Amino acid sequence: MRIxxxxxxxxxxxxxxxxxxxxxxxxxxxxxxxxxxxxxxxxRLIEDLWEDDAPHGAPNALQSLVSRLRAAFQEAGAGRGRLESRRGAYRLAVPPEAVDAHDFEARIRRARGLADPSARSAELRAALALWRGAALADASGLPFADGPAARLEGLRRAALDERIDADLALGRYAELIPELQALAAAEPLREPLRGRLMRALYGAGRQAEALAEYESIRTLLGERLGVDPSPDLEAVYLAVLRRDSAVLVPAAPEPAAAPPVNRAPAGRPPQRPSERPPGPAPADPPARSASGDEAVPAPAATCARR
Structure with missing residues (x-):
């Protein structure tokens, strides 16, 4: 059985x-x-399903639901034994991998252990393909579902960022550009996403558009939030400006999140490179992925700076 x-x-x-x-x-x-x-x-099931509005005789109401669920399983040929009961508790007797959410997390763990970007990209694509809409959509509005749904969405965003990084490492710049443009249009203030788009544009030989992308988000950040781009995004901009090909290689995941960076007030232009012959540029800080590079199973989405 698959759930x-x-x-x-x-x-x-x-x-x-x-x-x-x-x-x-x-x-x-x-x-x-x-x-x-x-x-x-x-x-716990009674509390999660009815919250503070549990009916009189809630255990009997729960037992009625269990009986209906068993009947649905039996009618489909899955067997009533898929739902076990023991000492005031119930168990869905399927392996975790039979539930797509658990399968998704297992695939993310496997992907993060793969050194080859091609294999990592393929595993992440397979994991993301399990999504058909909002997580736990049929339990939306019930408090028990809020935390797991938010956590799964954070992991989905992290997996998407990591898959894009793997594709950047493989040089798939041209095919990434439309996808990144659509994502950036949906979240215009998300700087790591804009950094990835700048890398893809530069890798596809579109340096001027990459630089224009930076100017676009710099203006937007100033107008909406009153801040300048982060040091990470500014580093990508300077590397593109210098034509530094090192910017095309996504940085390896960091073991822990860096401490918060004090943002400069809007209006301070980024420092431009000196007028000297081209040479190795300082290593640009990595654009942090949405996961914050935390280990499964507790990823945290890093969205645009608010």
Missing amino acids: AILGPLEVVADGRPVGIGGARLRALLIRLALEAGRMVPAD
Whole structure:
């Protein structure tokens, strides 16, 4: 059996869809799928499904939902035994990898252990392809789903950034440009994303457009937030200006996040390189990925500076 929660709930058993009717029944399955293979106490399920509005006789109401879920599994040929009960707790008896969210995280862990950028890109693409919409969409609005959904979305953003970095390392500049332009249009203040777009443009031989991209975000940051671009983005700009090919190689992930950087007030122009013959430029600080390079399973998205 396969349970998909990275988007609207979908259940497939032996190649056939399993119909799970009713919002609360779907929420119950999502809640159990988050801890696939582990016992979840009935009291916790009642609290998560009904919050402060649990009905009189809530244990019986929960048991009724469990019976309906077992019946749906049995009707689809998956067997009632997929949902076990023991001492006031319930367990979805499937391996974690049968749930797409757990499969997604496992693929991210594997990808991060691959040194070859081609293999890493392929594994990350496969992981991202599991997404069909907002995580835990059928439990949206229920507090138990808020934290896991936000965490999974942060990991998705991190995986996307890391896949783009792998493709940059492979020299796939031209094919990355449209994708990065669309992402930048959706999040115009996200500086690491703009840095990746500048790298792709420069790698594709479009230096002037890469420099114009920097001027665009510098103006936007000044007008909306009253700050200048970060040192990381400024370093990318200076490397492109110098025609330093080292800017095309994404930096290796850092073991820990760097301390906060004090932002300069808007209006201070970036320091330009001296008028000397071209030569090796100082190593540009890496544009930090959305994950902050933290290990799975607790990635944190790093969005644009607010």
